[in-house]
Amino acid sequence: MIRHWLREGTPHELVTALVATPLFAGFLLLLWLLMNEFSFGHLLLGSALAVVISRVTQPFWPERSRIKYPGRLLLYLGRLLMDILKSNLIVARRILFHSRQLQPGFFTYPLTLTDDFAVTMLASTISLTPGTVSAHYDREGRTLLIHCLHLEDEAALIRDIHSRYELPLQEIFDD
Amino acid sequence: MIEWAVNLAITVFAVAIILNLYRLAIGPDIVDRILALDTLMINSIALIVLFDIRLSLGILFEAAMLIALMGFVGTVAMTKYLLRGDVIE
Amino acid sequence: MTPSSMPFLLELFISLLLVAGALFALIGSIGLARLQDFFMRLHGPTKASTLGLGCLLIGSLLYFSFQKGTVSVHEAIVTVFLFATAPVSAHMMAKAALFRAVGKGGPSRNYPEN
Numbered sequence: 001m002i003r004h005w006l007r008e009g010t011p012h013e014l015v016t017a018l019v020a021t022p023l024f025a026g027f028l029l030l031l032w033l034l035m036n037e038f039s040f041g042h043l044l045l046g047s048a049l050a051v052v053i054s055r056v057t058q059p060f061w062p063e064r065s066r067i068k069y070p071g072r073l074l075l076y077l078g079r080l081l082m083d084i085l086k087s088n089l090i091v092a093r094r095i096l097f098h099s100r101q102l103q104p105g106f107f108t109y110p111l112t113l114t115d116d117f118a119v120t121m122l123a124s125t126i127s128l129t130p131g132t133v134s135a136h137y138d139r140e141g142r143t144l145l146i147h148c149l150h151l152e153d154e155a156a157l158i159r160d161i162h163s164r165y166e167l168p169l170q171e172i173f174d175d
Numbered sequence: 176m177i178e179w180a181v182n183l184a185i186t187v188f189a190v191a192i193i194l195n196l197y198r199l200a201i202g203p204d205i206v207d208r209i210l211a212l213d214t215l216m217i218n219s220i221a222l223i224v225l226f227d228i229r230l231s232l233g234i235l236f237e238a239a240m241l242i243a244l245m246g247f248v249g250t251v252a253m254t255k256y257l258l259r260g261d262v263i264e
Numbered sequence: 265m266t267p268s269s270m271p272f273l274l275e276l277f278i279s280l281l282l283v284a285g286a287l288f289a290l291i292g293s294i295g296l297a298r299l300q301d302f303f304m305r306l307h308g309p310t311k312a313s314t315l316g317l318g319c320l321l322i323g324s325l326l327y328f329s330f331q332k333g334t335v336s337v338h339e340a341i342v343t344v345f346l347f348a349t350a351p352v353s354a355h356m357m358a359k360a361a362l363f364r365a366v367g368k369g370g371p372s373r374n375y376p377e378n
Contacts, residue, residue, distance in 0.1 A: 034337045088288060088315045091307060095295040104304050105373035127351035128314075133306050134351070135358035136376070145376060147303045147358065177327065180279035184286035184320070191286075191293035191313075198296050198305075206361045207302055213353055214296055214309040217346070218289060221317050224324050224339070225282070233328045236338045243342055247349040254356040258363050 025054040087129045105151035109144040118173040216246030278323045285319030302367045310354040
């Protein structure tokens, strides 16, 4: 591989040959540099670790997801942060003042997403926002079992999750 | 003022840890105890960070990071054991 | 402990973050201690405690960034890590509880059959 590159390769070819998952390797390098002070030595060590670790862990990634619009993903994360704040205030009020009148319950949410990573993102979003925790993912039936702290209107909640989180994720991952 | 805020926060987190220990003691199921340990992990990270500010050290966050990593791995390993009877299959 | 040169507004903001974080975490732990059902108890720690610790770490980040004069990002890494892992561990615990049929016949409606 290296001898081939020395004869007729471009730098881009060397990078793609060495780094199997460039996004993951870049993330590891960034993490290493953030954890330590920036210096040339750390840059070298971090690069070596990023290349080796991304190569060794490659068999653990069953399929690779493509993020089509990284900008929209940032927008989505920003909105998620606001929703986390809002949902925490709601849950806090319920725990402190209405803990006896709560009507908890389960409901199943029909998924339209198919990409594994997108489903993970959706389940994590559900767990972090208004009074809901995802409890089980049925791979065959394509449903998500969700527990709700105060279940009033199932259909409205499903519609809300679909329009607020699932559709943007579908756009981001081009699913 | 920060000193005052840190002291108040340490007190509040101490109360939170006592509540977690109460849940850890009474259970009733083992899953409740795992949840209590997970929350205990979060609250102890908070205490470490607060002491870091209190003592103006700025080096204890690495301990916080290690506890966060180990706590997550521990929680997942315990639930995995309950689910499958094995941690690494 | 407080650097004398720290602007009053920044000091106020950091103090507010610390106290708000502590209160959120306390609410999460109160939820853990007093709610009746396991699945209800799961809501407190996954949301409130994580957000509480998030607030606290952002406060710590601002404090040490000001004190050392450089941006200290370590707390931000811990925050991101916690927000990424809290839903995963909650999901695993909910799965284990369903597997052991914890809280069956409890206050939660529509308990799944198998």
